[in-house]
Amino acid sequence: MPYKPPPSLDCLTTPSSLANLTSDSTQGESGLSDFEAKLQHLTAEQVEVLYSEYISGEKIALLIERYGIDVAPSSLIKAFPPVPSATLACPYCKVSLYERRKSRTTHRWNESMAFCKTCTHRHYYPGRSRWRRDCTCQPCLRAREQAKQAQAVDQRRRIKGHWSLANRKPLALHRLSFTHKLQLLAMLEVRMDAQHNYLAPAEQLHHDARVSPSTAMDATILQALHEASILLVDPDSPLDAFSDDLTPKAWRDKVRWVANVSLDGQQRAGLAPLYRVLYKELSGGPLPQWGVQIIAMIEALSNEEVCAYIAARCAEHGLPFEARKKAAEIATQLLQDHPVRHVCSLANSAIRGALSYIARAHVTKLHASNTIPANMLAMGERGMTPTRRAPASTNCCSTCCCSRMTMAWSARSATTLPSFPFTPRSPFGRASRRLQIFCGRLAGGGALARHLQHSADNSCIQQ
Template structure:
């Protein structure tokens, strides 16, 4: 290493070699980089304190070509070790700016403040709250139930907005897919609006586009309150909902689909099968929902997954082949159970599988049938009893 070509920061030197004069330090560095002497022999040669563990870290810092963006002075970095490694991040000796993404110097703090301020202006412009409020009485049955469940899951303590992160924590619906369906439905109807004052990190802003992360932003309720205020949205009058029996039956079947998908994914994971439910899976489960309760389909799922797992263990089929057979087995077992009039006892939810807010709102508050929502086949005759 040609030490004479380097520019050292002697003015701010605080290393453990400061008792030596500059020429001696240069000699030590020359032996370190340009001789075959071991570090131990160098320490002995110059009577250096044996308490030094890493000699190269005690050398003066050197100026590099990279300049500080705020005061234009050259940054400094530590000398590398003999193997060429250098872990210290280049730094400005004047303002403390460091050459790293999350530098916290005053200059970077001010720069980030201006960037965030500009992003906020863009977000407010893109998601300006200029939409007229919708009337509650004009909402569909699905919208009223979805909104009730969403408020149960995500309403903050001040009852002023819905927290996107809380929606996940409190489990809005049985699956993330269903969560997204609910949010996109309510957004499309202007029943909820993206809160432009959500955390900056909840948005993706660049020169070409702006978008938001659906489970990170907060939402504002855009429904006209009646005399009871938000209570009537979170706890709707069931009598005004259950009179629409066809819509309630459709909701029951939709919840049943995702309850069964959640259980299927759980069982596949326990069997260590890779699985991502696609259209055929939903077709099979929807077919079963016409004949069986949620709990009975859980029974069929449990047996089907275990049958496929046993087949994999006892034969030469691949794990992927065995996993792919589960839906076919499930469909066949469902048809055979009907043809042979099997007595299918409804299975129960596992203790570590949290009940969703949507399922509780619908079965406990709207239909008021509780566990029967899982034990009985979806039927219009049960609604409003």
């Protein structure tokens, strides 16, 4: 038997009522959407009854036929008028916000927002959505921008107070050690921005712009200069270079740096004049009092270059490199008798042996990688036997001579690498040719090694 609508609803489905519904639905300023106008022929009580039946699980098609609603079943929930919020009000219009009614299939994490019928303000409930959303109305955009500017002003004030340069007295250039002077010169060459008078952050540098053989050693040098108050954090660095704490922390690779060095003993020197003075002083040739520092720096650069080479080659082959400490110890030992290029050749052979070990014995990559330092030492010791030792040369007085010997011996297998007739632990005061030979061991030490080589090429050590 066909279903008949209740008698109380017959009067609402007359042509005149439908005409009123049509006229109301076309009102542009009525505040009702096209869907909400579909229920305009129902009273408020009938709308609540309809919504209760909808929530209780009544078939939507049956409800549409019973109440004479001209809407698709999937759009019935959109036709219900929103309900006012008891706790929320529009901060601009000072009227209550409204919420759309919940569908019977709506999840709690996907509940709708509250909105203002007068303006375009929206309120998104915190924690009720998996994604954080903010209102995009013009007043909210302006308010957020003002709050952001106020926060930036406050953060800059805290940064200026903590990292202020006003209370940091500049250091006289002549009081710096040779090591610090050379490190500062290399740092200026790589990072100097003479126009703005600061050192650029590490993350803004090109891939090949480095002070030392590795980024880790670059960071160590930068930290040493900072701890010695030679380089200071620029408080005018971008805000994202600092943490937003009460005591802002500076991110080492994001902040800019200021040279805290004076040429006249009073004012901080500009980077360009400072670079020229440093370059002129260090280009004059090594002095006797620099000897210990130069040798220590060359040994550190050589060791770091070998370790950086091993790490790069392991990365190319997908091998982990967790035996860095052991590799550094072995590299220090091998560098007493071999130049850097030979030790790198040993490392390359050891890495190939590790790859062969993986294929042959089916061991893990970590296991095979841990055998690299020991294999380097074993091959280096076999190459040092008396029958394979390189002939002593009385004419080894320049880097070119050492390079020719190195190229000749590199043609042999990795197990027959020779011993050179010099060592970094030899007495420093013999002649500058010894320093030239040491610097000849540095194949790619960055700006620091270039300035060491330049210093050795221009003068002899004063006896």
